Amino acid sequence: MRPFDYRRAGDVAQATAAAGDATAAYIAGGTNIIDLMKLEVSTPARLVDISRLPLHRITQTQDGGLRIGAMVSNSAVAADMAVRQRYPLLARAILAGASGQIRNKATVGGNLLQRTRCAWFQDISAACNKREPGAGCAAKDGPNRMNAILGVSGHCIAAHPSDMAVALRALDAQIEVTAADGATRLVAMDDFYRLPGDAPHLETCLAEGDLVTSVILPPPTAETQIYRKIRDRASYAFALVSVAAALRMQDGRIAAVRLAFGGVAPRPWNDPAVEQLLIGQPPSKDLFVHAGEALVAPAIGHGGNDFKITMVQRLLAAVLREASE
Amino acid sequence: MRLILTVNGADHAVDLDPRTTLLDALRHDLDLTGTKKGCDHGQCGACTVLVNGQRINACLALAVMHDGDEITTVEGLGEVDHLSPLQSAFLTHDGFQCGFCTPGQLVSATAMLTELHDGWASHVTENLTETLTAQPTSRAEIAERMSGNLCRCACYPGIVAAIEEVVVRSRADREAAE
Ligand SMILES: Cc1cc2nc3c(=O)[nH]c(=O)nc-3n(C[C@H](O)[C@H](O)[C@H](O)COP(=O)(O)OP(=O)(O)OC[C@H]3O[C@@H](n4cnc5c(N)ncnc54)[C@H](O)[C@@H]3O)c2cc1C
Ligand code: SF4
Numbered sequence: 085m086r087p088f089d090y091r092r093a094g095d096v097a098q099a100t101a102a103a104g105d106a107t108a109a110y111i112a113g114g115t116n117i118i119d120l121m122k123l124e125v126s127t128p129a130r131l132v133d134i135s136r137l138p139l140h141r142i143t144q145t146q147d148g149g150l151r152i153g154a155m156v157s158n159s160a161v162a163a164d165m166a167v168r169q170r171y172p173l174l175a176r177a178i179l180a181g182a183s184g185q186i187r188n189k190a191t192v193g194g195n196l197l198q199r200t201r202c203a204w205f206q207d208i209s210a211a212c213n214k215r216e217p218g219a220g221c222a223a224k225d226g227p228n229r230m231n232a233i234l235g236v237s238g239h240c241i242a243a244h245p246s247d248m249a250v251a252l253r254a255l256d257a258q259i260e261v262t263a264a265d266g267a268t269r270l271v272a273m274d275d276f277y278r279l280p281g282d283a284p285h286l287e288t289c290l291a292e293g294d295l296v297t298s299v300i301l302p303p304p305t306a307e308t309q310i311y312r313k314i315r316d317r318a319s320y321a322f323a324l325v326s327v328a329a330a331l332r333m334q335d336g337r338i339a340a341v342r343l344a345f346g347g348v349a350p351r352p353w354n355d356p357a358v359e360q361l362l363i364g365q366p367p368s369k370d371l372f373v374h375a376g377e378a379l380v381a382p383a384i385g386h387g388g389n390d391f392k393i394t395m396v397q398r399l400l401a402a403v404l405r406e407a408s409e
Numbered sequence: 410m411r412l413i414l415t416v417n418g419a420d421h422a423v424d425l426d427p428r429t430t431l432l433d434a435l436r437h438d439l440d441l442t443g444t445k446k447g448c449d450h451g452q453c454g455a456c457t458v459l460v461n462g463q464r465i466n467a468c469l470a471l472a473v474m475h476d477g478d479e480i481t482t483v484e485g486l487g488e489v490d491h492l493s494p495l496q497s498a499f500l501t502h503d504g505f506q507c508g509f510c511t512p513g514q515l516v517s518a519t520a521m522l523t524e525l526h527d528g529w530a531s532h533v534t535e536n537l538t539e540t541l542t543a544q545p546t547s548r549a550e551i552a553e554r555m556s557g558n559l560c561r562c563a564c565y566p567g568i569v570a571a572i573e574e575v576v577v578r579s580r581a582d583r584e585a586a587e
């Protein structure tokens with residue numbers, strides 16, 4: 085690990101003031117950034133400790149939603165009774181990820197902002213455009229079982245690894261961000277992550293010093309919420325493919341549906357055209373097959389991850405069947 | 410950097426490079442070598458310690474971030490002639506072979522019992538909103554809740570049986586007390 089200067093922030097203003105340049109990084113739970121610093125993939129000169137900022141609460145919003153502070157641990161979100169009762173999708177997604185130990189340390193903000201990554205990104209001897217713009221991409225020709233099939237570019241095919249973020253996408257969460265000048269803004273999950281394009285080192289819409297302070301959930305709109313994840317072992321593994329669904333049936337037809345996909349794209353993936361195709365229809369096998377085909381129409385496999393193109397269609401059909409029963 | 414690490418109830422003043430992980434501080438600076446380093450990347454659980462009662466991986470924690478926190482290591486769970494219930498149960502059920510993962514298993518299981526008591530659900534829990542006493546503690550539940558601790562000797566049957574015994578006994582004790 086490279087040497088760094090350590091500062092602990094006492095409040096949000098101190099944090100953003102200390103982190104306003106390219107050499108600084110925030111550390112919350114540390115479960116991703118310490119890992120990357122040990123590998124010397126991440127080499128901040130200054131580490132700003134935000135773990136003791138007063139952002140540890142889950143509160144009701146006026147419109148009946150929830151505000152989750154950025155420092156709330158993943159475990160605490162999944163254990164919260166309001167989350168378990170009204171946003172089971174979120175609790176399920178978190179509980180399907182990592183381990184008890186990591187979920188205790190991991191924060192909501194850190195989970196959203198863990199790096200979009202692949203095995204080659206973490207190996208500093210391999211070519212990687214994300215680590216070193218212009219260097220090439222070892223994953224395209226190398227083993228790429230975990231890599232993405234949707235939203236990728238010729239420059240990078242890494243997948244966003246979060247389960248929690250997939251649930252937040254399906255629940256239409258908003259991210260509250262405080263900038264270095266103290267200004268606060270709300271960003272929809274849809275606008276939070278960038279696709280790699282020709283600049284895969286840029287992963288989100290955040291500017292230097294921007295701090296995620298809360299995640300805001302609107303009141304739940306669908307009573308049926310499902311999260312299903314396929315992984316290489318029964319527990320403690322990243323998603324090969326996951327599907328989050330929030331669905332409401334009315335008079336035998338799909339009245340509303342929100343879908344998000346994990347393990348398949350550089351960000352929690354969603355496709356409004358697939359949702360549109362389902363809305364107003366009675367559930368049927370043909371409909372679900374059609375939805376899956378539409379979803380993967382733009383997919384690109386790179387050999388080792390070709391199986392995800394079939395797998396995500398089957399998982400989507402299984403989830404839609406269960407949700408519309 | 411100077412800081413105080415509070416480990417197993419005792420305060421230790423240490424002077425550390427900010428890069429020092431909590432794991433290395435415990436093993437190298439405080440000579441508490443019960444906590445093991447398996448992977449050093451959050452993938453095995455050998456380094457599990459409690460911070461303010463919650464289990465974490467000490468390899469993915471910076472010591473400087475835990476100034477003032479209450480840290481418990483395997484050395485703080487019991488004494489050789491006064492084992493904790495989990496430690497005794499691991500002996501009874503052959504919950505180990507080489508023993509390398511065992512400190513992490515014991516510390517992790519200690520916190521897992523608290524999580525069960527607090528009614529936390531897991532990935533395999535059927536009903537997310539049931540209360541603690543209604544939560545089943547099947548072997549599948551225990552295995553899922555302990556999935557952050559790998560055992561290369563594959564002593565999983567013994568580990569799960571040991572934990573199951575303590576879960577059942579502590580629940581019975583609590584019911585008797587109520
Ligand atoms: C072995 C292992 C298995 C895992 N398995 C899974 C899995 O199955 N599913 C899954 O979803 N995840 C998994 N993870 C990833 C884990 O969930 C993340 O590491 C964790 O959520 C990151 O949160 P943190 O608070 O520790 O982040 P940190 O490591 O502290 O920070 C991560 C990044 O976010 C930035 N950051 C943190 N907080 C903020 C903030 N408030 N505002 C702005 N920037 C911020 C930091 O600067 C850093 O760049 C796994 C991790 C490990 C090590
Ligand atoms: S897929 Fe992206 S992160 Fe992985 S090696 Fe290629 S450029 Fe790097």
Ligand code: FES
Pocket residue numbers: 445446447448449450451452453454455456457466467468469
């Ligand atoms: S040494 Fe910490 S998890 Fe393996």
Ligand code: FES
Pocket residue numbers: 504505506507508509510511559560561562563564
């Ligand atoms: S007893 Fe050998 S690794 Fe678990």
